[in-house]
Amino acid sequence: MGIETTLLLAVAKKLLTKWKNQLPADDHSLLPSEVGLMGGIENLALRNEDLLSTLEGAQSATTAVLDAVTQKIKGFQSQIDVLRNDEILGTKSLDQLLTLFGCNHKPEAKSPQPEEFRNKDPKGRQTNELWFLYHIESTPDFVGASDCIRDAWYSWKEFISLNVWELNDDNKEKANVIIRTKYIDGGGPILGQAHVGPPNGYVLELEMDKGHSWTKTRFEGAVCHEIGHLLGLDHTPGDGHLMSEYIKEGIVSPSQVDINNALALGHYIPALRPTPEPEPPGPYPGESEAARRRREIQARYLS
Numbered sequence: 001m002g003i004e005t006t007l008l009l010a011v012a013k014k015l016l017t018k019w020k021n022q023l024p025a026d027d028h029s030l031l032p033s034e035v036g037l038m039g040g041i042e043n044l045a046l047r048n049e050d051l052l053s054t055l056e057g058a059q060s061a062t063t064a065v066l067d068a069v070t071q072k073i074k075g076f077q078s079q080i081d082v083l084r085n086d087e088i089l090g091t092k093s094l095d096q097l098l099t100l101f102g103c104n105h106k107p108e109a110k111s112p113q114p115e116e117f118r119n120k121d122p123k124g125r126q127t128n129e130l131w132f133l134y135h136i137e138s139t140p141d142f143v144g145a146s147d148c149i150r151d152a153w154y155s156w157k158e159f160i161s162l163n164v165w166e167l168n169d170d171n172k173e174k175a176n177v178i179i180r181t182k183y184i185d186g187g188g189p190i191l192g193q194a195h196v197g198p199p200n201g202y203v204l205e206l207e208m209d210k211g212h213s214w215t216k217t218r219f220e221g222a223v224c225h226e227i228g229h230l231l232g233l234d235h236t237p238g239d240g241h242l243m244s245e246y247i248k249e250g251i252v253s254p255s256q257v258d259i260n261n262a263l264a265l266g267h268y269i270p271a272l273r274p275t276p277e278p279e280p281p282g283p284y285p286g287e288s289e290a291a292r293r294r295r296e297i298q299a300r301y302l303s
């Protein structure tokens with residue numbers, strides 16, 4: 001599919017004409033070029049499936065199409081503190097839009113509920129603590145990508161009591177979180193997605209865009225953001241938070257607001273943890289002593 005270039009151009013022309021009529025002549029220089037605006041509209045559509053399908057299905061730049069685009073401009077501006085909510089994608093709004101990234105968070109992607117994901121205390125009673133056994137299936141092609149993933153878990157563990165272990169290839173079938181790369185939007189603004197995956201909802205999938213040209217901090221921040229969704233968090237309103245809908249380069253750990261939202265979901269501050277840190281699970285059937293030791297060392301590093 002994809003959006004027809006002729007449609008994008010028609011939408012950009014009509015919006016620019018409308019905005020020029022709204023703005024005093026002195027301010028017309030604050031509007032982007034037709035080509036610039038086409039890029040901005042496409043960027044918005046890549047972040048919003050409903051807008052994308054509207055534009056892909058449209059025959060011409062009707063009022064309904066223009067309204068759909070305007071709605072998304074409004075939604076974007078309302079999330080960014082420094083922008084005026086004038087529903088005009090001027091150069092300032094466009095610059096912001098193009099430097100911020102997004103994720104494909106679906107509201108139905110909630111944290112795992114089954115008992116298998118919950119820690120038991122020493123007496124075998126269920127607690128509210130989540131228990132993540134993650135396996136890294138693939139990473140983007142840069143040195144240190146796996147360490148970024150470990151650091152991202154650690155950023156949450158500093159503030160929220162979590163049980164996290166990394167499973168290597170020997171034990172990957174025990175994992176309840178699979179982390180992998182996947183082509184998501186062809187290098188567009190979407191960095192990743194997290195969801196409760198098939199076949200039975202017991203395995204969480206955290207997928208990072210394979211087509212993206214990653215930097216280390218952008219990758220670590222995006223993984224940390226997606227882990228926030230695995231904890232059950234939705235997007236934090238406004239910008240500058242790890243869990244903001246529009247992700248800023250360089251933010252690699254949760255803000256106080258993000259942490260408060262996680263605590264409100266029933267997660268604990270590590271110091272107030274009601275039960276002792278559990279032992280790593282296993283040994284797994286067929287696991288060698290060397291593999292078991294390696295896993296213990298990893299667990300110590302991560303906890």
Ligand SMILES: [Zn+2]
Nearest residue numbers: 103104105225
């Ligand atoms: Zn998100």
